[in-house]
Amino acid sequence: MPGVTNGAAVPPFAGAGNLIYRSAVVPRFVRGSGCFLEADDGRRYLDAEAANGTVALGYDASILQEAARRCLDLPALPSFCESPLRLGVLERLERLFSDVLGTPGRVELDLGGAQGMETALRIAFSANGPGTVVVFEGAFHGRSGITSMLSASPRYRELLAAWGLEVVRLPSPDCRTCPHAAASQDGCRTGCVGAVTRWGSELSGVGGPGFGRKASAFVFEAVQNVGGMVVPDPGLLRAAVAHARAQGAVVIADEIFTGMHRVGPRWGFELAGVEPDVVVTSKGLSNGGAALSAVWAREPLADADHYPPGSHSSTFVGIPHALAVVDTVLDRWEGWKSVRSDVAALAEGLRTRLTGLAADHPAVIDRVDATGGTARIVLSGPHAPRLRQLCATAHPDLGLLVAATGMAPDVINIHPPLVITPDELDRMTEVLDLALGVLDGERPHA
Template identity: 75%
Template structure:
């Protein structure tokens, strides 16, 4: 949208290129507590979006107070220097992945998801040399110059892109959108063979035996921006196995799915995958700092292979961000019943979504839940309008949900993982009211 209408509602001093001003009404929040946000006009909103899944622990001022207390004697750090806090955080993060995979690794830090994905590619290219990157159709791995090439929507490449990077897209893992999907709605033997065809003379994509080959295969265990799509496990395993056979580094993009967002600690555990590199971010800081992690199995991140100086960033070693991660990791360790509780959250969301959907069969095509996420598939491209109704239709409270341009018929739901049953009841009530307004 361009023209006088959007210019009139964007403050004259504010850049409008990001997502904030894509809607006519933008709530201005002044406080948050638990799973609730309060706007400047006093209206309360139940947050079922959680800063794109980042705020797993809800809005907790005590978390930030604890973190700042850990770094008040060392709030900043000169470049090219080390701290005990950084080493502690690196060690804790390494164990989170190595413990799940049963193999040692090393951890790099970066600022955000897109930056971490670029670091992961640096590690893969250090091992294999710069080459082709294979991803799934429907993927989203960031909007930077490099990661926009990996992401599916051409919108991300309109203004800035690393055109020299060769990217090959495997067929969509979304059976709902796949033109070859059978009536059963599951992947066929042909689907699984299709993701393992590259590397031959016929496909135009090099593998073992070719000088120009695939350096990395990058996947999401659940395609969040693609509409909460989980690739069929056997299909994903076939793609990973073939990539490894062809010598590609297997990179798991766990930026959204990591730290129990879709059930287990890591989304790739749902399919029984063993990646070579794991990238995560959102579940590490509860939105309190910009920091991401790149874990790589030995020897991919060793100094002999990935040399010191291959990458650097001014802010990845600052103690304030590290202290936030350290504090959040304490919270995760203290949540001893997390697996059981996330399963209960999944069941509770599915139960409520199903009950509402059954009252509106003409509007809702499908609902489902997965760990601390859920999706609402509508009968048409009405997600943007319904998202607005979630905010505005109910007289007592609004609800924040997510939508993406890549899936205009899907509402994404990913609240704080600490959301209570009574708050899910509020969500269901507002959902029902919003659907009534959609008719």
């Protein structure tokens, strides 16, 4: 469009607060295929963040084309109306959860991750009454008025927040920053377990089952993406879940990012062997082709007696296009028979390549980790925003898209489409090597 070029300031007709404009260089993408995007100036970018973890199956236009064919006879549906397509999708989604957890449940739909989290809280409050919500430090559960209260960074609450919601934060599950690390020989597990299981008493400030206002919900991420790709210690997470359930709280797993094999198993909570009461997922369901989230609640939390008709409504969650996209994507997941072993191979490929980069750039890389189709580079300082910029610009022919968050400015998150090939991982490593070299050269040296 006239007056808009790559690398220009925020266009005069665009809201400047959008996360798109956090960088000086803002490519305008016009097409995509596989793990690559192409900007309107012809530059190609390898997407190593999979549209923030959404495009697990890569940029595949045939998904939308097939979905469109599935809903040609019903392109729209009035609000509050049922359809065989919606019922079929609900039934398929329910099996994704109950097959793993071994217990039946019910599925509610919403538009996106934050909306799904709010629906999960509605279900929990319907069961327990409104009360305290317990989360971890370092958590990210959305930017809406409600979910910004659950998310760790105060930045998310500066403009809009539901101040009446009482939220209590347990100590961070990030072992690399844990204050108990030096005092224990078992990875700070003993001290941390005590720290996350002492609430629910007169002294803790959080009511347990014997109080009128108790903790209604405990919400956790199996891997804290925005918090710096933190994988909680399994023993710590199991203890926190068991304590929450003993206190009468509904246990909610936020699988918006980790769901559908992003971290290896179908659901991230399988890594620690915990069994939530409610699961919220979104990104892995539509491959970026539609706005939709799913909330599964074990019986009887979402039946008519606990969660009566009228407890939830959203204008667009029943539109055939979104449902057809999910139906099509679920076909792709069901057809990927070797997904567990393929994601395990991806984890090893990421780990091997990043370990090599750490050896080649010891002055700027402190450590690397990989879990399933996710990895992180922990830098020697708060250099992630600059490294993210260099990844997009340092290579003469290829840009690389990686993730960096304000909550973890020393961490680069890497989570490419799960279909990325070894050759594409080598290209990713090539760009990272160049960008890290530039970053090292920019740092002051003694």
